Amino acid sequence: MVADIVVKGNIFTSDPKALYAEAFAVKDGRFIYVGDADGVETYIGEETRVITPGRQTIFSGIGEGHAHVCETTSQIFEVDIAAYKVSNIAGYQEEIRKFVEAHPDRKIIHGRGFLNGVFPNGMATKEYLDEISTDIALVMTSEDGHSMWCNSKALELCKLTKDTPDIKDGVIGRDADGTPNGAFRETAMSYLNPVKAKYSVEDYKEAILHYQKLALSYGIHNVFEPMSSGEQWQRKIQAYKELIEEDKLKVFTLVGSYIEPDEDWKEKFEKIKKLNETVGSERLSFQAVKMFVDGVVEGHTAWLKEEYADAPGDTCECLWKPDDLKELCATTQKAGYVNHIHAIGDAANSLSLDAYQFANDQTGVEDNRNTITHVQLISQEDYERFARLHVIAAANPYWHYRQPFYYEELEVRYLGRERADNEYPMKSFLKAGAVLTEASDWPVSVPCNPFRGLEYAVTRQPLGDAETLPLNPKERLTVEEMLQVMTINGAYQVKKEKTTGSIEVGKDADFVIVDRDLFTVDPHTLHETKVVGNYEKGKLIYAEDCK
Structure with a gap:
């Protein structure tokens, strides 16, 4: 059988029976051979595409075990505080202020990414946002998604006062007189529903x-x-x-x-x-x-x-x-x-x-x-x-x-x-x-x-x-x-291990090629790894082809 693609190189299979290989062959979107470099030669024909990435590492497609995909809205439509790499109150205020000035027609500004630990006693309160504006509602969600921080205008729009009752399994931050101070956690965040972001x-x-x-x-x-x-x-x-x-x-x-x-x-x-x-x-x-x-x-x-x-x-x-x-x-x-x-x-x-x-x-x-x-x-x-x-x-x-x-x-x-x-x-x-x-x-x-x-x-x-x-x-x-x-x-x-997740004969030819030998580089540089080729069923789905 002549393969459509043959890959030779530093292959990590994730197959416990043989974690490493020198080559694999792909036909009609599936692996038909995984093994040593000599054995793959019989699968190479005139139309076979041979990829030889050298010491760059090749492995199966990656699984993401928990990602709030739809909440990517916060990265597109809101103040992405975390993206600015600031870790102090003044830095948060500066980035939120810039966003407010860049969106003068908005009556409510949302954002995400603040750290509770930046604030005194681990609690973000309304005074810091009131310094930016008390005319429009400012509503921020913490990096972990379990806290919210708002200004006085948001409290006003939600009709929250010192008479607002506590809620089971939630925390409302309060001033000495019982007035909400702009910090809400867990189920108490539901009190801010009237000013939460709504997307189409x-x-x-x-x-x-x-x-x-x-x-x-x-x-x-x-x-x-x-x-x-x-x-x-x-x-x-x-x-x-x-x-x-x-x-x-x-x-x-x-x-x-x-x-x-x-x-x-x-x-x-x-x-x-x-x-x-x-x-x-x-x-x-x-x-x-x-x-x-x-x-x-x-x-x-x-x-x-x-x-x-x-x-x-x-x-x-x-x-x-x-x-x-x-x-x-x-x-x-x-x-x-x-x-x-x-x-x-x-x-x-x-x-x-x-x-x-x-x-x-x-x-x-x-x-x-x-x-x-x-x-x-x-x-x-x-x-x-x-x-x-x-x-x-x-x-x-x-x-x-x-x-x-x-x-x-x-x-x-x-x-x-x-x-x-x-x-x-x-x-x-x-x-x-x-x-x-x-x-x-x-x-x-x-x-x-x-x-x-x-x-x-x-x-x-x-x-x-x-x-x-x-x-x-x-x-x-x-x-x-x-x-x-x-x-x-x-x-x-996600119940896909029978068809993907490892480089084995019979499975879908889903594999990734990265720009380095993951096993020999300084481990403190692993975060710099770049994908140079991402393949699904033998077809390139991301990046320039790897020669």
């Missing part, structure tokens, strides 16, 4: 395509999108449907729609199930659901087994009633849906595992690709449970270093040094035999460049920095381990 179907289509362009440039072939509910949900769904109809969606996307603890989850799940009846595409699936079990450490809303270091007696609370969460997971799993849970605290992770164990027991299905994302704090006994229950840990290596304005200012302060120094495991999951994937949580992490994630996972230090003390170095991965996490494990998470 066309806006969301533009956002999805913007993300897709970035993803392809980074070698990403599949993505899990946790999709927020609320009034915008249907518009996001419609945007995906139209892109499928227009044949513009190129990255496989598994959408997990939110189910909130305060809504009728049975009714919501019925709506979600109907979506799959209207979409038939190899590029898109709505066969997943997403739940929050807790909040975040920096918001003092992560659910812990032991009290916060700065607040004796406070462990926060679970967002779900345990029995309701268990019943929901069993119901969705019985219907063949993937469950995807946000869990930060050790108590939240343990309950999530309890819910998945209940679902497995009730359905008799073990390999459902149930996932827990973020996994910041894990009890030692729970690593084995991840493996035994076939639960995927979708970690976020982009955060796995001593981040300024997070580590000392918030994590050490709230958790204490010991817990902070043992946060964000990765290696422990692999040692226990669990499946580990990687995720950017875009646009929490900007850019969503997996080679930055690769370097963080390998060094656990700031990018390009070999001097700073690493965070929890016993959790470092090797490049080889992380490439498997990025490729075959990513495909497994």
